Amino acid sequence: MRKKNKKILLQTPKGMHDILPSDEKWYDRIYKAFRKISEFYGFKKISTPILEYAFLFEKGIGEATDIIEKEMYFVKTKGDDLLALRPEGTAPVMRAYFEHGFNKLSQPQKFYYFGPFFRHENPQAGRFRQFHQLGFEIIGGKSDSIYDAEIISLSSELIKELKISNLLININSIGCQTCRPKYIKKLEEYYKHNSSKVCKTCNLRIKRNPLRVLDCKDDKCQDIKKNAPNIIDSLCISCRNHFKEVLEYLDELNISYNLDQNLVRGLDYYSRTVFELEVEGLGSEIGSLGGGGRYDYLSQLLGENQVSALGAGLGIERLIYVMKAQQVKLPEKQGKKVFIIHLGDLAKRKTLLIMQKLYDAGVSFVETQDKESLKAQLRSANKVQADLALIIGQKEVFDNTVIIRDMHSGLQETIPLNKLTEGIKKYIKNI
Template identity: 55%
Template sequence: MAYQSVKGMHDILPDDQPVWDRVRSAARHVGDFYNFLRIDTPILESADLFERGLGAGTDIVEKEMFVVKTKGDKMVMRPEFTAAVMRAYFQHGLGQYGQPVKVYYEGPVFRHEQPQAGRFRQFYQAGFEILGAESDPIYDAQAILGVYRILEELKIKNVAVHINSIGCHKCRATYIKKLEAYYKKNAQKTCKDCKVRITRNPLRVLDCKEEKCQLVKADAPIILDFLDTECKAHFTKVLEYLDEVKIPYHIDSHLVRGLDYYNRTVFELFTEGFTYAIAAGGRYDYLSETLKLGKLSAVGSTIGMDRVVEVLKASGKGIAAKASAKVFLVHMGDEAKKRGLALIEEFRKAGIRINESFGKDSLKSQLRVADKDRAHLAMILGQREVFEGSIIIRNMQTGTQESVPLERAVEEVKKRLK
């Protein structure tokens, strides 16, 4: 039987690599510009890091983590980066870089979700974390700015920032009581999972995507009405900073995000024609204490790279012509093949890309490949040319050709490519 990729996981084939490279490049460029330092964390982490950090009542912890057990150790394939970055900060004393520490990352994450449009079991994220961000709302704005600029650099139009504040532990406690009372009254109108969430973790009900739960949510209490003075002032400042850098936003008063570690600012970014968020994030001042690592305020943001790639492909911006070599080496005979291998290395040192078809032997078949590859020049090297120390350079557009000394091949090609 023919093997297939594991359900929910997909290959990134050569034709798709150019658009993926664009997304990776944009993330790195924006990260470098805003002075974020690159960090890479292992795919395998302690299960407790996420069970404690993300919250026992979250979907990720309850049913989506890939668990690896070996010799008494319980590990998971990371379902997200934030908790792992927080662990790395304390393990390696990253505070030595000065506060706040700004880091960015990219790589695969793993969740055992039901595969569907925009959702995979292995998917890729690129993001920013600002650690030691205190409670200054300017860092919340910077986190949003980072992912917004990536999408802008990729020329994704009509990006909408949905933003909310879910307050601090203190003001949120009052809100949760009201929310729980509302949903208990409307429990029969919610889905099976939300009936459990109402008592275990009421905020998670607001994050449910089921249509019936969305209808109930429309009349649910709004957390902005319960914010204390400090949280209100913080949220107002975040919006003022976004206004200053002209980032459009929409206050989504029921937005909560799906992880327990968030407080105050939460946000998601959408684009026209897609129902799922392509970037998201928020503030997480309590995560380090929840993990018993110490006190450290922080805020972060991430883009879903797979989703951004889909947006680019759907808009036609993801279709990039393969960067082909302008020069093609044609060989005839074993000696020419051997000398051609060394010749390619000379061109590599000169920074000139060369393609070849060492698997084909006839002149006609190799020239056909050169034509298909849209090469500007073909260098023809046969047994006679090797013996004489020469090479034929052929213009693929005009068909004209000239024999030149082999030792001057790089120089002559450079001259013709100008």
């Protein structure tokens, strides 16, 4: 039986959130800083669709990962295509790189992106099912260690620009196709030997995605993990040199880092340098702010020729969480505030024209059209700390004039409407 009067819940689905006007300014601040730095370093903006073919991620990220096994949202189209809401940004950028022939241009190509991503995770502090991420990618050219340092330097510049303090950079190398399998074999042997001493997940991971055992947070496994074979000891000469060069570049840049042999990052496409950004004291609360690394084999996983590539991604909600926790102040909005006051219906109609003139003059304004009395509107003007008020009443409508009132001194004058721009500019210069 259908229930009558069932109340519709007006709320977002679990893990999805509105970005309210009061929060948009944080997103804007991050995006502006990110864009400024990216463009300065020669990165070009790219926007890929929210929906992609699911196999792009299955092939790129790897099927034995949490993202593919548990967290990806699938969409079946009417034409029977299996699409996915993008869970990350790197595989789509790589897809676009080949689809649009960026591989035929001068190499490497540098991209940056910003937008929503989706993962079906348990929502917690700074973690949502629809979240926003920014990322940089360098694709093509040689597997040159200077780019690894550049990506890390960019990430740390951005954190600095956002006035976030106590950044920790954890870094590791997970080797190449030559040396990694040898290391994995050692790791498998070691964990098989200790299988009774580690958790169920570790026993499962060592079979399916062995490097992930190094991610285990279970107390039970910590001792075993600590004594596990170290990947750095297994690196081949060329990976070892590559990693050494990355660290030397970072030293040159005075960027401090922490060598973390357990840092592996869970995605199949990584090779050589991997890193994570964390804020001291907030790591246990929100995890890492983001991270990245080299993914020289991603193009091959997607069925293309091998191209060197690397990148980084940072979670916007986590950045905002940290900025708020560290009481970072957003820069004050610059420019003077102009408040429009109208008295009576005829004047109200003129306000739209005035707004148009202000817009043409590049002056931002505030208006409260739901208040009628002069007193109430002046009060509102004071409340928003307006510098100027433009007052238009019955008389001004007939005379085609407007009153400009300096809210600081209280002085005012009447000027012709067609001289409004000049009039305001004069005041704006003075206040």
